[in-house]
Amino acid sequence: MPGLVIVGAQWGDEGKGKVTDLLAEGATTIVRFQGGNNAGHTIVRDGEEFKFHLIPSGILYPDKICAIGNGVVMDPRILLGEIDGLKRRGVDVGNLRISANAHLIMPYHVLLDTAGEVKLGKLSIGTTRRGIGPCYADKALRLGIRVQDLLDEKILRKKIMAALEPKQQALRELSVQRRKLRKEAGEGVREGADQTVAEAPDPRLDLHAMTEEFAGYGHRLEPHIADTAHLCWEALDGGQTVLFEGAQATLLDLDHGTYPFVTSSNPIAGAACVGAGVGPTDIDEVWGVAKAYATRVGAGPFPTELEDEAGRHMLERGREFGTTTGRERRCGWMDLVALRYAVRLNRMSALTITKLDVLSGIGSLKVAVRYRSKEGAVFDEFPYHQSILHSAEPEYEELPGFDADITGCRSEAELPAAARDYLGFIAEFAGVPIRLVGVGPSRDQVIWIGGEPSLRAA
Ligand code: IMP
Helix, strand or coil: CCEEEEEECCCCCCCHHHHHHHHHCCCCEEEECCCCCCCCEEEEECCEEEEECCCCHHHHCCCCEEEECCCCEECHHHHHHHHHHHHHCCCCCCCEEEECCCEECCHHHHHHHHHHHHHHHHHCCCCCCCCHHHHHHHHHHCCCCEHHHHHCHHHHHHHHHHHHHHHHHHHHHHHHHHHHHHHHCCCCCCCCHHHHHHHCCCHHHCHHHHHHHHHHHHHHHHHHEECHHHHHHHHHHCCCCEEEECCCCHHHCCCCCCCCCCCCCCCCCCHHHHHHCCCHHHCCEEEEEEECCEEECCCCCCCCECCCHHHHHHHHHCCCECCCCCCECEEECEEHHHHHHHHHHHCCCEEEEECHHHHCCCCCEEEEEEEECCCCCEECCCCCCHHHHHHCEEEEEEECCCCCCCCCCCCHHHCCHHHHHHHHHHHHHHCCCEEEEECCCCCCCEEECCCCCCCCCC
């Protein structure tokens, strides 16, 4: 199966990094196709923990090509920090490739992300404030700066100049508005204080300093810059396996997720083609990754959210704190209506269920199988109208739980019957086989169902 896409089947943080790391063993090329450093992948190798935000999860294999595809938005400061961190720990990053067409997150994108969220107040999306939305907006506006622009200082300066002017204006306006709002709310605004901020040029937005700084990043990144689509074609044409590593997840998809509480890219499998530069017929398999329960960070509808003991159990036992922002994740029962929607949107060929061990000792297990609206209407499918989703009550199927510690199980047969039945129910409802189950954070704490896939890495 030369082209395999790995996608998140819920609201992110499902453990895609670990699945990618495992499957990468049989691949030659791993490419990220969307998102940016809003993502956070944790991999535990030989007891050592690695956290990545931008670098593809395959980087721990010295012989694999790890590519940041054209669909990614990339903050070079973060990337260089990750490269330096890996080098310090003795990891060879010589095989890291960065698409010349990937867009750069600039300092003004980060400022705009935060300013936009502050302005929205109670209606804020809860973004990671890493500049993701404003960067993709600039890409669509054709005001983006691309990785290749770093290699020509003259072009870089011109492009930053064109992009910067409207940002300065927008940030000034947002600052003035904020000042007004604070005044109206009766908050003490020191006369002249915010005005100075609003009117004085922000040193972080100085054209010359920014150009120089980013040209410097270009020098450091130059050995890694490449035509990453070409690398994928070569591998695919040679019958080798290419992993397309998704970030975020299906329900955070800009088109198909719970808009506007979504990210600004398309994390679904179809986007792997656009974000890596391959054709739909290059994709042979799509593996979706879902937790055995559900979590979400940021605002937005989450029908199965729990605010009780079971939710606390998931939070604490599952250590549900964001890799990127450290925020507590919202926790809830597995939502099979949403999962089946994700299976279809991605046309998944296999499912991976992670963190099954977290559910041990929680009592009986619930899975949402339909929603009921305030008016009593029943929804067997994910409702297309956001208002319904906001107020929908999930209807649960209750399944027997298990108390045994399953972190040492390495085969399906070793799992308690209740755990096997739980997995069986999920697979049956979602209409897709479960191929891999996670029973602990380490690389070896997994159960392959139906054997490990045979990937061609030669
Ligand atoms: P943004 O991607 O930073 O613009 O954030 C938009 C929404 O996506 C917010 O609700 C974030 O919490 C969420 N989000 C972005 N990246 C991730 C991720 O990697 N895991 C989980 N949620 C994410």
